[in-house]
Amino acid sequence: MRIKKVTSKRFFIYLILSLFAIANAYPIVWMVLNSLKTADEFALDRIGLPEGFAFQNYIDAWNTANFGSFFVNSLIVSLVSVVITVFLGALAAYFLSRFQFRMSKFIYGFFVFGLLVPVHATLVPMFILMSKLGLLNTHFSLILPYVAFNMPISIFLLVSFMKSFPKDIEESAIMDGAGILKIFWSIILPMTRPAIATVVILSFINNWNEFVFALVLINDPALATLPLGLQNFAGQYETNYVGQMAGLTMALVPILIVYLFLEKELVKGMTAGAVKG
């Protein structure tokens, strides 16, 4: 009797979890499957499996909507921002975590305060600032705010990681006569690799997905990033559903691959930021 009760409870738990999984995955699966139908096929059957693979949708989306250039723009902006964020963030975190000087606590707090700054409250001044600097419609107009807004979480993650190293690392190195920056480069940075991996993946995803700065700071379609390009494409080809779905799928797949391979790092970064901010 008891075994039966336990089994039915298990069944019930699996049932709820499966429903949750379906609710999570199905919208995406539906979209990807339909991106492989021709427009006529979609008009007749919007739920079933595609008959073949209508890669033409992908080719059309790639050519007419300039997806190639959206990809390249997103890659450039995301990667350059990540490199700057990680390098400057790690350097700052090194000094904030390994040295005691008068302002260190304050500067750390000041960086972490950035987690509370809502991006939207900065849009108007950011637009004016970029236009005064002559940077509107350049990659830099996105790179600079992306670095600035990824800095708080990067410093938070890196400082807490670097703090955990034993204290005598620098001391023994100083005895060897190595300079402060050399210690950073050859000892601290390699040791921080796991935290750096988290920061790299987290800020890359943040940048890759970012929309509102791109919306305000980029007007030139040739410089649009993927989210902005997708939004414009959907606006222009409102009824070309299969084309939209092909575009969405192209934007989706790289992120899903990154997610599946680096899930642990990504989850760690996103939840640390979440609980902190």
Add this chain to the structure above:
Amino acid sequence: MRLTKKAKRAIMIGLIPALVIYIGFAIIPIVVSFYYSFMEWNGFSEMTFIGLDNYKQLFKDHLFWNSLKNNIYVLIASVGGQISIALAIALLLNRKLKAVKFFRTIGFMPVVLSSVVVSLTWSLIYNVDDGLLNVVLRSIGLENWTMNWLGDENLAMLSVSVTIIWQFIGLYMIIFLAALQNVPKEILEAADIDGASEWTKTWKIIIPTIKNTIFAALVLAISGSLKTFDQIYVMTSGGPNHATEVAAMYMYTKTFESLQFGYGSAISVLIFLFSLAIIIIANKLMGQKAI
């Protein structure tokens, strides 16, 4: 460790680049927002100082209050939908099951997607003629239930909120799962020996133990809902007839479409102050720095 002059200089050199970019592009814009909010300005011509007039006008602006009301709608939906579903799923997942990892991976997946991709996908799902939702309803004979999900003033807010809830359940699920790892096993075992049911254990032991995490998640959901923008912009642009307009959306329209830069800045300032106030109040209530 005593620092030599040389070391101090190295510290300065190391900190300055990060500080400059951070201050220049995250902190100064906030300060400048305050400054612009006292001005009347279309973004191009001369600015005129008008004191608190923008704020006075804002308090009388029923569209602004309407947008705040919609933020509160998102807030209630996020707290009610995201936190409760996430907690329930996390509690179910927190046991020896075969597919825990699979469910975690699928559960967190929407969180990593761009909100533009998510919103466009859901726009297609909500589409009146060809969307998944109406097509399914029609095919199971519920023709009467088909709706103009995003085009109907009374429904649009609900539809948009479902998307927002969908996107972020996974985030809270993972946060709760991490907290559940810290519930002491000995206490649960002792409760088992006393013959406590799972229901009792959940309410008397587990929930009280992760109370702080739940609270932190609440604050996160509240401050997140004040920042809602992407999904609304992509799915409805605040329409139909302002039915889904949230504060950030209203700020965007006022600034970049009506070119009232001063007025838009005043809205920005209020968004910033509201978010800050919520975090500060939350930390006071917690009596510690949880966030």
